[in-house]
Amino acid sequence: MLWTFLALLLGGILKGATGAGAPIIAVPVMAILVNVPFAIAILSVPNLVSNLWQGWQHRADHLDLRFTVKFALAGAFGAALGTYMLANLPDEALLVGVAISVFAYIAFRLARPHWVLPFAAAQRLALPVGTVAGMLQGAAGVSAPVSITFLNALRTDRSAFVATISAFFAAMAVVQIPLLTLYGFLTWERFLWSCVAIVPLAAGMPIGAALARRISKEIFDKVILALLALVALRLLSDAVL
Known part of the structure; x- marks a missing residue:
């Protein structure tokens, strides 16, 4: 639990x-x-609480409310499908899925750092992209290769980005928590640990905000990507060996 x-x-x-x-x-x-189901279960309550809090803070900053609602509802639907996959896929497949998701995120960040998506196109893609991202979140616990990349490509300001992504994650968490309970992943013991897990997540957020003010975004991004690459390699080795 310390780790x-x-x-x-x-x-x-x-x-x-x-x-x-x-x-x-x-x-x-x-x-x-x-394992992956444990990770998703423990993160479920902190995900909901932290994103509701951030979403409330930035409730007046939505890029477009209709776009946000469409994207969030698609994510919730995808999360339901992904949670079903979580319950029916073997652990090795889930580990590989998480690793591939992380590598996809790293690859896109390195290959297309300045890619811009027109908002008109994003409105048309909100439903399919939100659904795919939700499936990744439900099955692997990591939707960033799709969700964060998609919203980053709009090149909105930070407040609009946070408002939209918070609504998206909160909607998925609302669907995930009862389904994780139904499938037996979120037991009472894990629910209590998940509630306790809000503490370290909340403790880290002001540290991250302070670091963002002192370290250039480029350096911070490179450190994070390097860390993620090491983690993804370890996941693949655990799945294969």
Whole structure:
């Protein structure tokens, strides 16, 4: 649990610095320590609480409310499908899925750092992209390769990005929590640990915000990507060996 809390602290630092992305660190690390279903279950309550809090803080900053609602509802639907996959796929497949998701995120960030998506196109893509991202979140606990990349490509300001991504993650968490309970992943014991896990995640967020003010975004991004690459390699080795 100590290593799990450290993973959540790191996830909180990333979320505080960028406004999103706690699962991209916390889920792979916890998946190495225990397994993917455990990681998703433990992160479920912190995901809901932190994103409701951030979403409320930025409630007046939505890029377009209809776009946000469409994207969030698609994510919730995808999360339901992904949770069904979580319940029916073997652990090795889930580990590989998380690793591939992380590598896809790294590859896109390196290959297309300045890609811009017109908002008109994003409105048309909100439903399919939101659904795919939700499926990744439900099955692997990591939607960033799709969700964060998609919203980053709009080149909105930070407040609009945080408002939209918070609504998206909160909607998925609302669907995930009862389904994780139904499938037996979120037991009473894990629910209590998940509530406790809010503490390290919340503790990391102001640290991340402070680091973002002192370290250039480029350096911070490179450190995070290097860390993610190491974690993804470890996930693949655990799945194969």
